[in-house]
Amino acid sequence: MIEISINGQTVAAKEGDTVLKTARAHGIPIPYLCFHPALKPSGACRLCGVETGRASGKKVVMLSCILKVKPGLEIRTESDLVTAHRQKAFDRLLSMAPDSVRIRELAEKFNVPVVPKPDGCIRCRLCVRVCNDIIGARAIAMIKTETGSHVGPGDGTCIGCGTCANLCPTQFITVKDQDNVRTVSIGDKVLSRLPLVRCEACGRQYATAQFLAHVDDNTGDHIHAAGIGHHFCPSCTKMMSRRARTENAHLRK
Structure with missing residues (x-):
């Protein structure tokens, strides 16, 4: 077992596991749609992005379903970078499935504002x-x-x-x-x-x-x-x- 930091909390992780799997094991919420434990992760939905990087280094967003844990890894599941990433990911998904209740409920759960649901009006006045x-x-x-x-x-x-x-x-x-x-x-x-x-x-x-x-x-x-x-x-x-x-x-x- 190794130790990583998620949102400032030190948690135990199994070597070779992903950040998403580790977060789920510790009850730390991260949104996702395309992940399934029986399948190899693909990162297709892009919702599971998390912020990573040491305090002295540049912060970047990476997909937690693909990112493998390693000793000393620092992760934040909530930040300005993560929020911006999630909003783009949700908007992208809704551009393909604008009437999806599941996507909109997931966005609401994680407090991500998304494009309004189309109503059939083109505002021609x-x-x-x-x-x-x-x-x-x-x-x-x-x-x-x-x-x-x-x-x-x-x-x-x-x-x-x-x-x-x-x-x-x-x-x-x-x-x-x-x-x-x-x-x-x-x-x-x-x-x-x-x-x-x-x-x-x-x-x-x-x-x-x-x-x-x-x-x-x-x-x-x-x-x-x-x-x-x-x-x-x-x-x-x-x-x-x-x-x-x-x-x-x-x-x-």
Whole structure:
């Protein structure tokens, strides 16, 4: 047996063993994913880096699954060098497996900040711009957090028009009509749940009362506003418009 130092603590190690095996034997935590005791270590995941070097020498990070113990070896499993190394290793792994729960839980266990989990939003801001500049509801905004900006509820109130979902290039925003209710969601978070209104002609549920009120407020006085005082779905509105044009054509003859 030989003696080495881990985090300032002298521990016994079996000659020929690795630093990782020795640390595990003494209950000293070091992160790893690709190591298995039945296989020859490869250092593929790079997570098990530790700082080594004498007090008077240069400190370097080496992979503990490969580094063999030797008398007087000094190891630190926590340091600025180790933290920087681990962060690069975790980010590299997450670039290949961004949805891996195991990798993210391991990073959290060792207090390593990593790249946020992708949510399907490309931050193009089309939804924010159309809701603010065209619809005028101001129901969606870019919200700044510690992990960056993301799409969320704005200062206004969603009217359930669905324009944001129609423009979203990745379908991150969705609209679902079910059980007489329209649900608008941003990812897995609900932005609004609003009851649907029936078309007075065909009976189909086609829009929210909030959206129809918004349309009335903005087009009610327009000379071409169809169905003033009534609520008709787009299909029935077109049908009535064609019928009106046909009747007017007959009257002019």
